[in-house]
Amino acid sequence: MPVHPTLRTVTDRIERRSRDSRAAYLDRMQAARDQGVARAHLSCSGQAHAYAGAGADQQALATGNAGNLGIITAYNDMLSAHRPFEHFPDLIRDAAREAGGTAQVAGGVPAMCDGVTQGAPGMELSLFSRDVIAMAAAVALSHGVFDAAVFLGVCDKIVPGLVIAAQSFGHLPAVFLPAGPMTSGLPNDEKAKVRQQFAAGEVGREALMAAEMAAYHGPGTCTFYGTANTNQMLMEFMGLHLPGASFVNPDTPLRDALTRAGARRALELSALGDEYTPVCRILDARAFVNGIVGLNATGGSTNHLIHLVAMARAGGILLDWQDFSDLSEVTPLVARVYPNGLADVNHFHAAGGLGYVIGTLLEAGLLHPDTETVAGPGLARYTQEPRLSDGALHWQAGAGDSLNDKILRPASDPFQPSGGLKRLAGSLGTGVMKVSAVAPEHHVVEAPARVFDDQEAVKAAFKAGTLTGDLVVVVRFQGPRANGMPELHSLTPILSILQGRGQKVALVTDGRMSGASGKVPAAIHVCPEALDGGPIARLRDGDVVRVDAVAGRLDILTEGVEARAPANPDLSSNRAGIGRELFAGFRDAVSPATQGAMVFGGAD
Known part of the structure; x- marks a missing residue:
């Protein structure tokens, strides 16, 4: 061939x-x-x-x-x-x-x-x-x-x-x-269910710990x-x-x-x-x-x-x-x-x-x-x-045929005709989405933004019951220069609960999600990052954002956002503790995510 x-x-x-x-x-x-x-x-x-x-x-x-x-x-x-x-x-x-x-x-x-x-x-x-x-x-x-x-x-x-x-x-x-x-231990979907139950307050930490230990055993x-x-x-x-x-x-x-x-x-x-x-x-x-x-x-x-x-x-x-x-x-x-x-x-x-x-x-x-x-x-x-x-x-x-067509299929009869990743680009910057686990009805989300400067603030808003209606959760100042670009996978249970309630929900961040990111559409690795003055730094609550994995677009639909001054939060808490002070030079030297987020040479 x-x-x-x-x-x-x-x-x-x-x-x-x-x-x-x-x-x-x-x-x-x-x-x-x-x-x-x-x-x-x-x-x-x-x-x-x-x-x-x-x-x-x-x-x-x-x-x-x-x-x-x-x-x-x-x-x-x-x-x-x-x-x-x-x-x-x-x-x-x-x-x-x-x-x-x-x-x-x-x-x-x-x-x-x-x-x-x-x-x-x-x-x-x-x-x-x-x-x-x-x-x-x-x-x-x-x-x-x-x-x-x-x-x-x-x-x-x-x-x-x-x-x-x-x-x-x-x-x-x-x-x-x-x-x-x-x-194999506790099935991954059962583990995820217990995590969501814990996030919703339906089970206690003892049940959560038992499930996690059965999964990672x-x-x-x-x-x-x-x-x-x-x-x-x-x-x-x-x-x-x-x-x-x-x-x-x-x-x-x-x-x-x-x-x-x-x-x-x-x-x-x-x-x-x-x-x-x-x-x-x-x-x-x-x-x-x-x-x-x-x-x-x-x-x-x-x-x-x-x-x-x-x-x-x-x-x-x-x-x-x-x-x-x-x-x-x-x-x-x-x-x-x-x-x-x-x-x-x-x-x-x-x-x-x-x-x-x-x-x-x-x-x-x-x-x-x-x-x-x-x-x-x-x-x-x-x-x-x-x-x-x-x-x-x-x-x-090896196996010439799939031994379980619910897990593996031939390229001539796949689960879907295109792959699991999508580049998004538009007035909000450039990002990527893992779409393979996202149901088609969630590939496009257009909704008001709720803007946060760290993931703990998202969790607090969820506990306070203020994440209502359709929304795009924006978590910024999570890029490599801001704080080393952490994964935000701990937000997955919360966002999954919102989606399960019938809300249209998406995540937009200049941080990362885990390789286990799943059914909630997430536009991640957004560049330029907020600390570099990217458009994500100019968003405010209520601005309408469109995340479109079909057309490959990531856009701010509210007019006049580009004229605003970028947000300038206090990031001093990211600078020290558990060794973070040793990585100041890394944060200063790191390249954008689009170039591999590297702190040393490589090709220009």
Whole structure:
């Protein structure tokens, strides 16, 4: 099947836009590659320092004949998704030795949980943690003693940060090794129902706590299709996972076998082997277009309209939100996973999973089939699924048909003909909406605005019973420069209750919503943000706002708003406490959300 014309058009547009910045990046990577094995340039003293703690691997490292694998880990045992990484270094070291190489933990990176910090001040560090992770990983690899790297990370900001770092060392091969989702617990829709009941005062905290503990009950990723699991999808679509690795549960023989195989594969891809495949060759414009198609086809997280832009810029590739929107128009929604369906990721995986999705999109000409991957040339490899036979790992053909058409459908008979994301633009600025979980009757909301400068004020208004009638809830001064662009997912139960009462309701914000944002239409990431004097800073209660996901419009219908002075609230409370004072430089330097909300370089 030939590649769809829109896919080709968007890819060509990205390549033209990125020509100079991409060429400069590839020149840097070639210069690094031309230097040869990095540790060969270290002094004997420097090498001895690097090998002193390597035990039985010291001699192999000193001779320099074996590939040395750097492990970048986001392990901590506070995050359920990252707890399984505790034992990965031992598996990786053993696999490297069996392959005649060595492996060392190069460094750890921080990993925070947006679920823990939802609605709390810690969320104001969340987006910036991505760039901290990228810098920390760069420090870990800066010693120059590694021939390839494996990256251990799963959740929201961790994988994008690790990809940015991998691109900075793009002359090295890299394999991403996931931990997998926790087994299914309390269904996500039942959990959401209890949250709404608690917000409405119908149940107490004891019932809420019991529901949450039943939903989040063991090691592994949360089972809804939020940012963490969207990360895993992207790593397969973009060729940085081994095929079928994303949604195998933790602490199982198959998961361990995939971890070992990933370590061996990373060594095979190094410049010391016969299949040298650096990251810079895998992550080209075609790979990013494939990732955007996957995002749309599966109804993935809106956070990736920021993260993919940042990840691409680290490799000299310039993405625009219009690229996402244009691809969404031709990408069918082929998956229904919570919050845009009742299934969790375990059900999705059992129904055919990513192998089925990639296969049906390839058949429809909606993916570039000829990309480089860590598994070898060609994306068709990712239609296969891993299996264990007598303890040996092998890949076999995946599900050719959906095993549950309420979860997965072919591209020829999708849940809806277009993807899950929509760019909105108009007199209120530019924003995006995740429409895959929003019912068609809620795609257009025109109503008076209720304007708030923080989410706590919204909650107070709800408790006071003043959020009446049709309304557009505007929450501003939530952009990256104002307070680090926190997610506002804790508003979801409140807005869902209003919608359930029959009110027309929408959210407009220069902040973010969770990858789990659901049935309430939300125009998010609005740029310019309020602190930059964007139109959102000039709104007042009663101004009529139109949020139109059909026409892709975000407009102020009240006349004369542009002549007002922008609001100037006191933001001093965002500047200190729980470490926020350490991020003042980040808030000053951060780019707009449309450019990835990055605090450092990347392409101009």
